[in-house]
Amino acid sequence: SFHKSKGQHILKNPLLVDSIVQKSGIKSTDVILEIGPGTGNLTKKLLEAGKSVIAVELDPRMVLELQRRFQGTPLSNRLKVIQGDVLKCDLPYFDICVANIPYQISSPLTFKLLAHRPLFRAAVIMFQREFAMRLVAQPGDTLYCRLSVNTQLLARVSHLLKVGKNNFRPPPKVDSSVVRIEPRGPLTPVNFKEWDGLVRICFNRKNKTIGSIFRQKSVLNILEKNYRTLQALQFSEKAPSDDMEMALDVSTLGESFGDLSMDADDGNDDDDIEMDDGDTKRAEFKEKVLAVLKEGNFEEKRSSKLAQADFMHLLSLFNKAGIHFS
Ligand code: SAM
Numbered sequence: 001s002f003h004k005s006k007g008q009h010i011l012k013n014p015l016l017v018d019s020i021v022q023k024s025g026i027k028s029t030d031v032i033l034e035i036g037p038g039t040g041n042l043t044k045k046l047l048e049a050g051k052s053v054i055a056v057e058l059d060p061r062m063v064l065e066l067q068r069r070f071q072g073t074p075l076s077n078r079l080k081v082i083q084g085d086v087l088k089c090d091l092p093y094f095d096i097c098v099a100n101i102p103y104q105i106s107s108p109l110t111f112k113l114l115a116h117r118p119l120f121r122a123a124v125i126m127f128q129r130e131f132a133m134r135l136v137a138q139p140g141d142t143l144y145c146r147l148s149v150n151t152q153l154l155a156r157v158s159h160l161l162k163v164g165k166n167n168f169r170p171p172p173k174v175d176s177s178v179v180r181i182e183p184r185g186p187l188t189p190v191n192f193k194e195w196d197g198l199v200r201i202c203f204n205r206k207n208k209t210i211g212s213i214f215r216q217k218s219v220l221n222i223l224e225k226n227y228r229t230l231q232a233l234q235f236s237e238k239a240p241s242d243d244m245e246m247a248l249d250v251s252t253l254g255e256s257f258g259d260l261s262m263d264a265d266d267g268n269d270d271d272d273i274e275m276d277d278g279d280t281k282r283a284e285f286k287e288k289v290l291a292v293l294k295e296g297n298f299e300e301k302r303s304s305k306l307a308q309a310d311f312m313h314l315l316s317l318f319n320k321a322g323i324h325f326s
Contacts, residue, residue: 006059007102009168011041016167020178021045023160024098024124033094033120035086035109036101040066043079046098052078054094056086091116097123103172106131107147111253114154114183123181124160132159132177139307146203150196150253152308156182190312196253197325198315202303210306210314211299214289224285226324292317 011017020042026032030050037043037055043066046053057063063083070076082089087108097120101109106127113123127135130143136157137144151157161178165171201219202210213219293299296317301310318325 003059007036007104008038008059008062009100009170009172010038011100011167012169013167014041016163017042017045019161020098020100020124020126021049023178023180024049024096025122026050026096026098030095030121031093033091033097033099035097035099037066037081038062038100040069042098042100044069044075047075047078050096052080054080054082054092056082056084056089058083058085087112093118094120096121097125099123100126103128103131103174110135110151110181111154113181114151119183119185121182123183124178125181126163126176126178128172129162129175129177132179135179135181139305144304145206146196146199149199149203149308149311151181153188153190153195154253155184188312190315191326192253193326194319194324195311195315198318199311201325202306202311206303208302209299210301210303211290211293213303214293215286220282220286220289223289223323223325224282226326227285227322230322230324288321289318289323292321292323 026046026049028049028051032046032050032053034043034046034053034055037057039062043053043055047070055066057066060083063081066079066081067076070079082092087105091112097113110123110125113120131147134143134145134147135151136159137148141148158180159177160180163176163178165173165175168176201222202213205213290299292314296314298310298314306314315325
């Protein structure tokens with residue numbers, strides 16, 4: 001009896017398990033982190049390939065079954081099982097993470113791993129196919145979105161393997177893919193909150209031009225509010241230093257990717273609400289924003305085609321003009 005709510009879909013194809021382990025590039029000296037080991041089909045091969053496995057499993061029944069499976073075998077002293085929610089526990093040191101995870105934790109888990117230090121070599125993870133394709137999407141691809149940009153800011157990602165639903169018991173509703181994620185170090189120096197603030201706005205309507213996105217009243221309002229707040233702070237000399245909050249606070253980058261349909265876009269450019277230019281201060285601010293877009297030649301560009309370096313450039317132009325996204 002498997003728990004659907006815990007995303008329990010057991011890998012039943014031994015050839016596929018072999019293939020995942022082989023493509024992971026595990027070394028005999030590796031400490032391996034496995035998330036959601038379930039009944040241990042993958043765990044067994046990981047134990048044979050690496051030095052040790054630390055497995056985090058939520059379901060106490062699975063923990064018992066796993067311990068029973070390896071009890072009295074030579075593999076058991078190289079396996080450590082932690083019972084708990086991987087999203088809530090402190091992760092131990094590991095060299096590589098290999099896992100067939102419950103899909104509902106895909107996004108928070110990815111960003112939790114990417115915030116983990118010391119850096120690990122790679123994470124090789126089974127995801128729902130569409131989530132996987134979003135992770136690896138490049139500018140111009142249909143699925144290119146905030147998740148692609150934020151993940152690729154922190155990691156190199158590549159698609160390893162397509163996996164059909166019939167490789168699992170019970171079969172999930174969707175196909176899957178195994179993805180390799182290699183954290184980047186050192187990271188690009190950028191304030192992640194600001195970065196994500198910009199990227200969120202740009203991908204809210206990713207097929208519109210940047211020019212029309214930044215003419216939206218709602219967007220201008222937010223930016224102007226930030227601008228005035230910061231000015232007031234600077235006036236009272238209590239301004240927070242401009243130093244990057246490089247500390248590994250990447251938490252916001254992973255928020256709200258649960259709903260894969262979130263950045264659906266009609267691609268329609270006509271429904272913009274233009275702001276009322278009556279207020280001089282507001283009109284001046286709008287001109288300031290548009291001047292930034294002109295300077296970088298961004299007005300006619302679309303987020304769906306912008307690369308990481310373009311977003312970085314746009315953010316630095318905004319910041320230079322005193323315009324901030326957090
Ligand atoms: N790795 C096994 C396999 O491939 O056969 C099982 C994979 S199954 C898709 C996901 C496993 O993750 C289940 O055993 C489930 O109990 C466990 N799980 C679900 N949520 C979890 C969480 N938040 N933290 C740790 N494990 C979790």
